Amino acid sequence: xxxxxxxxxxxxxAVCSAVQAKTMFVTDTCTINVRVQPGEEYRIMDQLAADETxxxxxTQKPWVKISFKGGLEGWVRDQYLTAExxxxxxxxxxxxxxxxxxARITGLDRENLSLKxxxxxxxxxxxxLSTENQKLKQEPYQLMLLLSGGGIFLLGCITAxxxxxxxxxxxxxxxxxxxGIGF
Numbered sequence: 560x561x562x563x564x565x566x567x568x569x570x571x572x573a574v575c576s577a578v579q580a581k582t583m584f585v586t587d588t589c590t591i592n593v594r595v596q597p598g599e600e601y602r603i604m605d606q607l608a609a610d611e612t613x614x615x616x617x618t619q620k621p622w623v624k625i626s627f628k629g630g631l632e633g634w635v636r637d638q639y640l641t642a643e644x645x646x647x648x649x650x651x652x653x654x655x656x657x658x659x660x661x662a663r664i665t666g667l668d669r670e671n672l673s674l675k676x677x678x679x680x681x682x683x684x685x686x687x688l689s690t691e692n693q694k695l696k697q698e699p700y701q702l703m704l705l706l707s708g709g710g711i712f713l714l715g716c717i718t719a720x721x722x723x724x725x726x727x728x729x730x731x732x733x734x735x736x737x738x739g740i741g742f
Contacts, residue, residue, distance in 0.1 A: 580614040593633035597622030
């Protein structure tokens with residue numbers, strides 16, 4: 560009976576401790592021994608290399624029960640575990656980020672070059688349009704000068720015809736355009 564209670568209690572504790580698992584990492588030590596029970600006298604069941612991730616299931620100072628390699632369970636000394644990611648893992652993450660940023664920079668450089676070329680094209684188009692705009696601004700003035708000159712010429716012709724008609728009525732008292740020219 561007592562053995563049954565111990566078995567049930569152990570099973571409940573294992574389930575409860577598995578629910579509260581905490582992620583830890585093997586320190587930068589080369590390899591550590593995983594034992595079947597907490598203590599140096601128990602057999603070594605496996606070894607873990609530095610940077611391997613384990614889940615802490617239970618602690619019995621200075622031993623820690625861990626889950627590793629897809630569900631295996633064993634005991635290691637707590638001095639070999641750390642909550643911080645090992646340097647090699649952090650370096651690998653930083654190198655990956657560096658490569659991603661370098662690729663992003665390359666993409667931005669390409670986009671920047673494309674935008675500069677597009678800007679150059681727009682600047683050239685703007686210069687052409689500005690020149691055409693200046694020409695179009697000058698055309699009304701030239702047309703106005705032409706029309707003004709034509710209007711003055713027409714006014715002069717009309718004035719000459721009126722003066723000639725008035726001169727004929729006076730008979731000899733006005734200007735005559737046909738005398739002395741040889742008509």
